[in-house]
Amino acid sequence: MNHWLVKSEPEAYSWADFVREAGTDWTGVRNYQARNNLQAMQPGDLVLFYHSVSEKAVVGVAIVHAHHAPDATAEPGSPWVAVHLRPHAPLARPVPLAALKAEPRLARLGLIRQSRLSVTPVQPDEFDVVLALSEG
DNA sequence: GCCAACGTTGGC
């Protein structure tokens, strides 16, 4: 199983919206590197859900429910894809970006190294560290 | 509000 992190501005689409809808097609990604990451997602993969801009914290864990399909919000024939995500569990407490940056074991986290990339892989040990921070 | 990072576009 692989692990990932997706970003969303909570003003545009929040964890609360996601829970209310009990899942969503993760559409709107228009960057090839991020798209490649969407294409690599498999059902059952766990995905950290990060609120960017106003909150800057990891707030929950989603699970990949269906692997990639053409993004219905993109032009037909375009290369963009979406996966279907469902809520898995909220974090016990949100983990702020500052806490991620302060943790040496997360120094190589994609979110930190490439802050603009909206879909990034997460190593299993990094995933565990984030969960531990939310419980600590 | 500013600015760094970075992707895209288009002229040459």
Place this chain on the structure above:
DNA sequence: GCCAACGTTGGC
């Protein structure tokens, strides 16, 4: 194919 200009994202 190079690179300057420009737009967007997102942290500070």
